[in-house]
Amino acid sequence: MTIKGLIAVLSQQEDLNFLLTNRVPRAALTRFMGWFSKIEQPLIRDLSIACWRLFSDLDLSExxxxxxxxxxxxxxxxxxxxxxxxxxxxxxxxxxxxxxxxAFGAIADTELFQIKGAAYSLQDLLGDPALVDAHHNGRFITLRLTSSMYHRFHAPYDGRIEQVNFISGDTWNVNPIALKRIEKLFCKNERAVIRTRLPTGETLSLVPVAAILVASIRLHFLDLVLNAETRGPAVFPCDASMRKGDELGWFEHGSTIIVLAPDHFEFCDNVLESARICAGQPLMRKPACGSLFATCQSDGTKTPASHL
Structure with missing residues (x-):
């Protein structure tokens, strides 16, 4: 068995995985990684990247x-x-x-799920009653970035960014093993709530959630790095335009983004639990009012506007 194969087997041992990635001094390890990862010494850089390749499917060809x-x-x-x-x-x-x-689907009143059977509330996640009302009975989808993935995130649609609410918190791992064991995990971790307004007036929100080794979120439109040194909750009003595909910022490592949308948005057919998706690919569609069909593919293919 190769080293990567052995690592893959060990990673499936849930008790061991949870112990090694959560029952550790999470805050201290995260601060250390923030310092260590920025060392520009060639030997340290090369050994670190080589080790990263060993433990993941890192592909730098792109x-x-x-x-x-x-x-x-x-x-x-x-x-x-x-x-x-x-x-x-x-x-x-x-x-x-x-x-x-x-996890993805309809928000039941103000309740959504981190995995099946593990509910949390919009109020606990967002901490903003007005934004909770805006997403009442709406739609949500959870996108998890692994450590080897591309870590920058982009505007999902045209619109304006109105406010960022940074909420201080913990740095639990956000992998499926931790999501099964830690109640309301997304509501415990550090996160930034980014409220945007679409040209048609609807509210669409992005919630980048930090995790162990990942307690820094860079936002270009505020020229800020939000991390453990940012005392939250901290509200940053802003008025920044965004075009679909514009780069908004990045994570320091892998983590999670939760997308919250209005109730009339529908998930595209490529949205399947555990499927991989790339930035820029279809996620949701805005069906025309009163139409039985909505376009989901860029080639114009029509699909029913009732799929969730």
């Missing part, structure tokens, strides 16, 4: 650069131009990031 100054530089890498074009169909809301699709 990276814009062929060499990196540090581990952090590699984590936050840009891609070659044109690799994540947003779907041009104006009815399509695209994925803001590369990720693995987790």
């Amino acid at each position: 990276a814009h650069k062929t060499s990196f100054m540090s581990l952090h530089d590699c984590f936050t890498r840009e891609l070659k131009p044109g690799l994540r074009p947003p779907d041009p169909n104006p009815s399509i809301v695209v994925s803001p990031c590369d990720g693995i699709i987790g």
Whole structure:
């Protein structure tokens, strides 16, 4: 058995996985990684990236650069131009990031799920009663980024960014094993609630959630890095325009983005639990009012507007 094969087997041992990634000094390890990953010493950089490759499916063939100054530089890498074009169909809301699709569906009043049978509330997640009302009975989808993925995230649609609410918290792992064991995990971790307004007036929100080794979120439109040194809750009003596909910021490592949308948005047919999705690919559609059908594919194929 190869080393990667052995690592894969061990990672499936839930008790061991949970112990090694959660029952550790999470905050201290996260601060250490934030410091260590930025060291620009060539030997440390090369050994760190080699170790990362050993423990993951890291693929740098899409990276814009062929060499990196540090581990952090590699984590936050840009891609070659044109690799994540947003779907041009104006009815399509695209994925803001590369990720693995987790729980998704309709919000029952103000209740949604981190996995089947494990509920949490919009109020606990957002901490903003007005935003809770905006997403009452709406739609949600959870997108999990693994450590080896592209970590930058983009605008899912045209609109304006109205406010960011940073909420301090813990740094639990956000993998499926932890989601089964930690109640209301997303509501415990550090997160940024990004409220956007679409041209048609609807509210669409993105909630980047930090995790162990991932307690820094960079937002271009505020020129801020939000992390453990940011004292939350902290509200940052803003008025920034966004175009579908624009880069909004990045995670320092892998984590999760929760997308919250209005109740009349429908999930596209490629949205399946555990499926991989790339930034710019179809995520949801805005059906025309009163229409029985809505376009979901960029080639114009019609699909029923009742699929969830």
